[in-house]
Structure formats: structure tokens, C-alpha cells
Amino acid sequence: MINTDDITGLILAGGRGSRMGGVDKGLQNHLGMPLAMHALLRLGQQVGHLMINANRNLGAYESMGVPVWPDAVSDFPGPLAGFLAGLERSETPYLVTVPCDTPNFPPDLVQRLAAALEAEDADLAMAATMEPDEGSADGTLKVQVQPVFCLMKTSLMESLVAFTQSGQRKIDVWTAQHRCATVVFDNAAAFANANTPEELRRLQG
Numbered sequence: 001m002i003n004t005d006d007i008t009g010l011i012l013a014g015g016r017g018s019r020m021g022g023v024d025k026g027l028q029n030h031l032g033m034p035l036a037m038h039a040l041l042r043l044g045q046q047v048g049h050l051m052i053n054a055n056r057n058l059g060a061y062e063s064m065g066v067p068v069w070p071d072a073v074s075d076f077p078g079p080l081a082g083f084l085a086g087l088e089r090s091e092t093p094y095l096v097t098v099p100c101d102t103p104n105f106p107p108d109l110v111q112r113l114a115a116a117l118e119a120e121d122a123d124l125a126m127a128a129t130m131e132p133d134e135g136s137a138d139g140t141l142k143v144q145v146q147p148v149f150c151l152m153k154t155s156l157m158e159s160l161v162a163f164t165q166s167g168q169r170k171i172d173v174w175t176a177q178h179r180c181a182t183v184v185f186d187n188a189a190a191f192a193n194a195n196t197p198e199e200l201r202r203l204q205g
């Protein structure tokens, strides 16, 4: 069994927040706390170590009490830059990522990803939900991967360095290079994320 103490949890807060008007999304207030703090408290119940990946307002993130690491690569190349910062800095055999804009992610996220990774002898495990298949008229559901909810072996660092250095940035292209487990969570609403001010308001009921 994977021990929680062998897992570092990484909050991904390094994006541009362009759909929210370019604000630093992790610092936006949600029910009295910054969004990133919600993620930190929720993930803190599930892992032994925590860190934040952010590229702006580093002092504000540092005041949340865990190490903060910016992307090593500049120019906001996407979430994989956050994965890389986490892999470079974590001192445990496993790293799990969650985005800062999804405050209600499942409390058993890490436990289920870890169980699947072990059971399938995989290198990575990603969350997924069942979502309406837009190509079909009869309400068929299809598996929608949630790739920023990802548990991975930290030994994947060299692979990700090579991948990003070759100029690639798509998560699914990188994860497809490795043995990957997928865990479907029934509660799709738990993965509702705030990309726009309106979506953030909706999460506040």
C-alpha cells in the first residue's frame, strides 16, 4: 500500500487566469478564503507533504505555510510546467496534483488514485468523470479524463524534462507515454472548476 507520507501534494496555481480576466485565480476569495487555501486544506487531509506551484504573488502563497515553487520554464507553457516544478522539488516517491480552482474535489481522491496505481502497476493515475457525450443525442455518457488530478511516480521527472525540452506541452500526449490508470468518480460535480467569475459565483451557491 502507498503510504500517505510517501506522497507530496501539489496545488497548481501557476496559470494565467485569462478567462477570469487575468487575475491570480488561486488568490480569489471563495467563501471567505483564497481558492488555493481550500485546495490546500482539502489535499492536506490526504497526503503527507504539501507544496504550491505559483508564478505570481509568491509572498501571498508563502503565507499559506507551505513551500511555493514557480515554473522553471517561463511563458506559462501550461499545467505540465507545474507538474515539472513539483517533480523537481518533491522528496517523496509520489506526487499528486490538484488545480487551485476546484475547491470541492473528492476527499478520497488520493486514496483512490493510489489504489488504482498500485492495482494496475501503473506509473500515473488520473481522475475521470462521466460527462454527456456531445456527439450523441440520446444522453449517452462518456469518460472524461480530469488530467490535472494526477498521481504520478516522481521517477517520471526525467521523462517530463525531455518532453518539455522538446517543446511539447500537452498533458495527454505525455501521459500516454506511460502506464496510466484512470479512476472514474461518480460525483462529477465535485470536479466543477471556476474558470470564469460566473463559474466561481455558481460554486458559492
Ligand SMILES: Nc1nc2c(ncn2[C@@H]2O[C@H](COP(=O)(O)OP(=O)(O)OP(=O)(O)O)[C@@H](O)[C@H]2O)c(=O)[nH]1
Residues within 6 Å of the ligand: 012, 013, 014, 015, 016, 017, 018, 019, 020, 025, 053, 054, 071, 075, 076, 077, 078, 079, 080, 081, 082, 083, 098, 099, 100, 101, 148, 193, 195
Ligand atoms: N505552472 C503552471 N500552471 C498552469 C499553467 N497554465 C495553467 N496552469 C494550471 O493548470 C490548471 C488548469 O488550468 P486552467 O483552469 O486553464 O487555469 P488558467 O490557465 O489559470 O486559466 P485560463 O488562462 O483561463 O485558461 C490550473 O490549476 C492552472 O493554475 C502554466 O503555464 N504553468
Ligand SMILES: [Mg+2]
Residues within 6 Å of the ligand: 099, 101, 193, 194, 195
Ligand atoms: Mg480550470
